[in-house]
Amino acid sequence: MVKMIMHGCNGAMGQVISKIVEEDENITIAAGIDVNDTIQNSYPVFPSLEACTVEADVIVDFASAKAVNGLLSYCSEKRIPVVVCTTGLSEEQIQLVEETSRQVAVLRSANMSLGINLLLKLVKEAAEVLAESGFDIEILEKHHNKKVDAPSGTALALADSINEAMDNHYHYQYDRSQTREKRQKDEIGIQAIRGGSIVGEHDVIFAGQDEVITFQHTAYSKAIFAKGAVSAAKFLAGKEPGLYTMADVIG
Structure with a gap:
């Protein structure tokens, strides 16, 4: 015991x-x-x-x-x-x-769930194929209105997992409102939403020419x-x- x-x-x-x-x-x-x-x-x-x-x-x-x-x-x-x-x-x-x-x-661990830890592996493998093919990468996370840190530790872990696969090629962009310029190829955009009682939702978006692939994990409790x-x-x-x-x- x-x-x-x-x-x-x-x-x-x-x-x-x-x-x-x-x-x-x-x-x-x-x-x-x-x-x-x-x-x-x-x-x-x-x-x-x-x-x-x-x-x-x-x-x-x-x-x-x-x-x-x-x-x-x-x-x-x-x-x-x-x-x-x-x-x-x-x-x-x-x-x-x-x-x-x-x-x-x-x-x-930034996130203790089995699903998220599997997702960390999947997005790393996806980046090795899609990032090399010119896909842009964005991460959107949503949590309840009492969460004090932003972006979430899980969102950062997902970004780190992708970056590790790409030999730390990327930098993270948290706020595009401060710059008026087009998106850079070597960035991962990370955005946070806070509201209501959302337990946790993470979307990892690979956006290419004429196609988009999204990995999503939703926690209901x-x-x-x-x-x-x-x-x-x-x-x-x-x-x-x-x-x-x-x-x-x-x-």
Whole structure:
């Protein structure tokens, strides 16, 4: 039985994960971490990792970017594997994730869903054919009105996957309103929409001469991300130090 700590347990994703874990006989939440103490859980909740007195095999993080530095420091010190699901990390924090992975197992993914991780592979393969044939590439992402980071981590991961296939040939264009010029061939346009309760939608558009190919992924509930996070936690428990991704979990 894998024992996990839910970092950000009283947030929306923390509560979805809590419900999924209750139905999984191979993993249990030993403790939760959250400054919000207004929700009653079946496990003890502490206001910080430092205050936590419960031992665990792995930590799953769905808190906020501002709490990631302290989380990584704690995991490195205690040698506890961590699944980092929080998005909107700075370049410095991404570097800190890599440094922490030298001390303890770390799994970081911009998106925990199986479908998105398959999409990352598909658009990479498509770029190798279509970009070479002169297709323009655009990414459109849509999320609910409470999401604070834009573009989404998933949109950037999709762009990075394409760019990797093309030897980092592209630069990213986020706002064309500041320049009055035609589209450049070496750019990937990335646009963000925020509204209502949209869970998550990503379109990757390959636009060529007289034909358009679109890859689309739509998330209808947060459960797909929660299930992925739980699978990642079970995978990471007991792993040697290193930086892992959802591709390792799936593969």
